[in-house]
Amino acid sequence: MLLVLSLSAAADPVSRGAYLVNAAGCEGCHTDLQHNGQPYAGGRALVTPFGTFYSPNITPDRETGIGRWSDEQFLRALRDGIRPDGANYFPVFPYPSFTKITDEDARAIKAYLFSLPAVRHANRAHDISFPVSWRFLQNGWKLLFFSPGPFRPAPERSEAYNRGAYLVTALAHCGECHTPRNWFGATEPDRFLAGNPHGPDGKAVPNITPDPQSGIGDWSEEDIATLLKIGQTPEFDFVGGAMGEVVKDTSRLDDADRRAIALYLKSLPPIRSQKKGR
Amino acid sequence: MFFVTRFRLLGMVLAVGMAGVSAAASLAQDKETVLKSRQETMKEQGKDVGAVKAYLEGKGDLAQAKTGAANLTQTTKKIPELFPPGTGGPNPTGDYVAKPEIWTDWNKFLDAQKTAASKADALLVAVNSGDKAAIEAAFNDLGKNGCGACHTTFREKIEKK
Numbered sequence: 001m002l003l004v005l006s007l008s009a010a011a012d013p014v015s016r017g018a019y020l021v022n023a024a025g026c027e028g029c030h031t032d033l034q035h036n037g038q039p040y041a042g043g044r045a046l047v048t049p050f051g052t053f054y055s056p057n058i059t060p061d062r063e064t065g066i067g068r069w070s071d072e073q074f075l076r077a078l079r080d081g082i083r084p085d086g087a088n089y090f091p092v093f094p095y096p097s098f099t100k101i102t103d104e105d106a107r108a109i110k111a112y113l114f115s116l117p118a119v120r121h122a123n124r125a126h127d128i129s130f131p132v133s134w135r136f137l138q139n140g141w142k143l144l145f146f147s148p149g150p151f152r153p154a155p156e157r158s159e160a161y162n163r164g165a166y167l168v169t170a171l172a173h174c175g176e177c178h179t180p181r182n183w184f185g186a187t188e189p190d191r192f193l194a195g196n197p198h199g200p201d202g203k204a205v206p207n208i209t210p211d212p213q214s215g216i217g218d219w220s221e222e223d224i225a226t227l228l229k230i231g232q233t234p235e236f237d238f239v240g241g242a243m244g245e246v247v248k249d250t251s252r253l254d255d256a257d258r259r260a261i262a263l264y265l266k267s268l269p270p271i272r273s274q275k276k277g278r
Numbered sequence: 279m280f281f282v283t284r285f286r287l288l289g290m291v292l293a294v295g296m297a298g299v300s301a302a303a304s305l306a307q308d309k310e311t312v313l314k315s316r317q318e319t320m321k322e323q324g325k326d327v328g329a330v331k332a333y334l335e336g337k338g339d340l341a342q343a344k345t346g347a348a349n350l351t352q353t354t355k356k357i358p359e360l361f362p363p364g365t366g367g368p369n370p371t372g373d374y375v376a377k378p379e380i381w382t383d384w385n386k387f388l389d390a391q392k393t394a395a396s397k398a399d400a401l402l403v404a405v406n407s408g409d410k411a412a413i414e415a416a417f418n419d420l421g422k423n424g425c426g427a428c429h430t431t432f433r434e435k436i437e438k439k
């Protein structure tokens with residue numbers, strides 16, 4: 001498995017997809033581990049200020065999963081937040097980040113998901129109330145807050161920087177938890193990665209910009225890569241909670257990808273937040 | 279005889295009652311002591327982890343790494359006694375909460391602790407061998423699948439408003 005995962009540049013779309021699905025952390029939200037749910041069969045409760053959402057089944061089961069989806073439908077769901085029936089997803093699904101995923105990677109992700117065993121597990125309705133529950137209102141939300149489009153590498157920057165930027169902003173969708181959200185639940189672009197006092201399950205999520213006081217300005221790139229590999233902070237603590245789950249995935253990335261993430265994070269503009277977030 | 283018994287009974291009731299009061303008082307004090315020694319043990323473990331890490335990075339010597347790893351084999355085994363029932367909730371002098379799952383899923387907690395302890399044992403074997411690659415592998419395994427796994431399931435940050 002490790003061998004397969006480390007072949008990030010492998011030609012075979014399924015093994016490429018396996019690496020990408022791990023980098024995107026799909027399994028975490030789409031598996032109801034607490035109730036011994038099958039991998040990717042959905043049902044995990046995601047508690048947000050807007051209500052409790054239950055992740056859908058993304059195994060290739062034809063009745064309860066995504067087994068009937070075409071490539072086009074999958075790409076539209078992943079990158080535009082639109083279901084095959086035309087309705088919008090809620091942005092609890094990080095399509096505002098996934099919109100940056102390249103065509104090739106999106107197809108590889110689908111190839112891997114479709115190589116998994118189909119699990120019959122019906123989706124559970126979200127526990128949300130009016131007006132959030134009116135899905136068509138999401139059209140307005142998208143108009144205001146969603147900028148679709150693929151990742152554009154910065155030509156003046158290094159390959160490692162651009163790889164890090166792609167991982168952080170698109171696949172690993174770090175900003176979905178580490179960036180604060182406005183009243184409408186949209187991430188605030190000018191506070192990118194500056195910490196979120198009201199993250200998943202109501203927990204505070206730390207500032208990971210290089211601000212020396214409130215962020216991780218005193219961390220070296222090596223420190224960041226170590227955290228992503230084994231969860232160890234420079235103070236020799238080992239992270240837990242939601243980040244502990246994330247480390248399960250980042251520990252399986254290539255060393256080069258972890259270093260690229262570290263390089264990109266260290267090159268971001270430092271943003272001061274109210275308190276030291278970690 | 280009858281009176282003696284009655285008084286004895288009264289005495290026993292009183293004694294039991296007073297024991298109850300003092301038990302409650304000592305429990306509260308105990309909780310404070312428990313939280314303190316829990317926090318101190320974890321910090322000590324952080325230092326021991328640091329000693330091994332320093333050796334791996336070429337900043338510390340092997341003797342200190344050996345002491346650190348040996349300490350970790352001891353302190354990881356002490357973890358269950360640091361979490362007696364009724365000592366959950368936020369630590370007033372710390373940043374973290376011991377989650378209620380520790381006691382509702384006590385056997386799962388013990389499994390996680392045993393995993394950490396066995397990985398600490400493996401680290402000590404590796405450190406004693408002096409083979410850096412083996413030490414690094416054992417170190418990463420203990421950190422991620424021992425310490426980190428337990429912190430992921432059973433620890434959370436205190437919410438500071």
